[in-house]
Amino acid sequence: xxxxxxxxxxxxxxxxxxxxxxxxxxxxxxxxxxxxxxxxxxxxxxxxxxxxxxxxxxxxxxxxxxxxxxxxxxxxxxxxxxxxxxxxxxxxxxxxxxxxxxxxxxxxxxxxxxxxxxxxxxxxxxxxxxxxxxxxxxxxxxxxxxxxxxxxxxxxxxxxxxxxxxxxxxxxxxxxxxxxxxxxxxx
Numbered sequence: 001x002x003x004x005x006x007x008x009x010x011x012x013x014x015x016x017x018x019x020x021x022x023x024x025x026x027x028x029x030x031x032x033x034x035x036x037x038x039x040x041x042x043x044x045x046x047x048x049x050x051x052x053x054x055x056x057x058x059x060x061x062x063x064x065x066x067x068x069x070x071x072x073x074x075x076x077x078x079x080x081x082x083x084x085x086x087x088x089x090x091x092x093x094x095x096x097x098x099x100x101x102x103x104x105x106x107x108x109x110x111x112x113x114x115x116x117x118x119x120x121x122x123x124x125x126x127x128x129x130x131x132x133x134x135x136x137x138x139x140x141x142x143x144x145x146x147x148x149x150x151x152x153x154x155x156x157x158x159x160x161x162x163x164x165x166x167x168x169x170x171x172x173x174x175x176x177x178x179x180x181x182x183x184x185x186x187x
Contacts, residue, residue, distance in 0.1 A: 015164025028080035
């Protein structure tokens with residue numbers, strides 16, 4: 001991250017390792033099961049087409065698809081876990097005196113920055129799993145397109161989400177304090 005003129009980093013945060021347990025259920029398992037289903041479907045579909053073309057009544061396409069799916073699910077699960085482990089290491093959250101920044105990604109590097117004059121709301125949240133794991137999320141909302149989009153599970157989607165934080169109160173308080181100063185002075 002390049003700092004702008006007269007910009008200072010107040011906090012540099014990274015997600016805790018416990019975020020991997022949440023990502024296992026939200027990223028790794030769905031990818032593994034979708035990959036297993038697609039491999040089963042591809043073998044069944046294309047193998048079935050070959051069976052029809054050769055006028056064979058053999059169930060080999062379904063059996064082969066099942067075997068490939070049984071192999072694909074654990075392989076994709078392990079690959080997903082490895083990917084998520086390295087992805088977590090790339091995530092860095094910055095709170096500066098001028099903006100909030102998310103930086104991270106492996107396949108696609110993303111740096112998302114929100115200046116304080118665009119922030120409308122700062123939300124601290126913990127779902128039940130996050131409470132059990134002792135982590136939380138700080139979400140930053142803007143009036144732009146990021147906060148107008150609705151997430152698949154209801155509610156608005158944040159412009160930036162600092163996931164997997166051990167302490168969400170300190171960064172949220174820092175952001176709110178800077179917002180108060182910005183709104184009162186305009187600087």
